[in-house]
Amino acid sequence: MSTEQHPGAASLQVGGKDDDLEQRLDDELTAFNTAATGAGEPDDFSVRVTAADGELLGGLTGWVWGGLCGVEMLWVRADHRHAGWGSRLMRAAEDEAVRRGCTDMIVSSYTFQAPDLYRRLGFREAGRLPGVPGGHEDVYLHKAIGS
Known part of the structure; x- marks a missing residue:
């Protein structure tokens, strides 16, 4: 995994498959899409x-x-x-x-x-x-x- 430090204590990391990240992104995008469309999950x-x-x-x-x-x-x-x-x-x-x-x-x-x-x-x-x-x-x- 490579890490790049940015001002303000944020960091950007590139790595392999990340199940936790995938689940979080799915949850966040589903919530956003549901709010935008009213279509549910x-x-x-x-x-x-x-x-x-x-x-x-x-x-x-x-x-x-x-x-x-x-x-x-x-x-x-x-x-x-x-x-x-x-x-x-x-x-x-x-x-x-x-x-x-x-x-x-x-x-x-x-x-x-x-x-x-x-x-x-x-x-x-x-x-x-x-x-x-x-x-x-x-x-x-x-x-x-x-x-």
């Missing part, structure tokens, strides 16, 4: 695909906040990809988002991941960040839902 949810033997085949994590659903992560085990699980996970997440009153859904995907999957599910590109990581692009996608 985000509510996390998950969707899981499990084989008969209990092995995890895939899953999705997301959140709902103020009528917006965000997909954080979607993963399907390599030997079960291209079998429709990604679409099923996304449809289940969309159904859950609509059930919770959402009107919009967002997700981002690197170009080497699955932006075409999201397009096939009705998402439209809302923006992209070229060159990261390593010459790929981060694609941001949006879909109006529940109408």
Whole structure:
């Protein structure tokens, strides 16, 4: 960790993962966002695909906040990809988002991941960040839902 001293007894520190800092920032930003929007706190949810033997085949994590659903992560085990699980996970997440009153859904995907999957599910590109990581692009996608 590196530390930089500043006048007035403040210091700036750079280090590795800091769970306490992450929790504090989440608490502070949630309070700020709630006060600014009146939307309340985000509510996390998950969707899981499990084989008969209990092995995890895939899953999705997301959140709902103020009528917006965000997909954080979607993963399907390599030997079960291209079998429709990604679409099923996304449809289940969309159904859950609509059930919770959402009107919009967002997700981002690197170009080497699955932006075409999201397009096939009705998402439209809302923006992209070229060159990261390593010459790929981060694609941001949006879909109006529940109408």
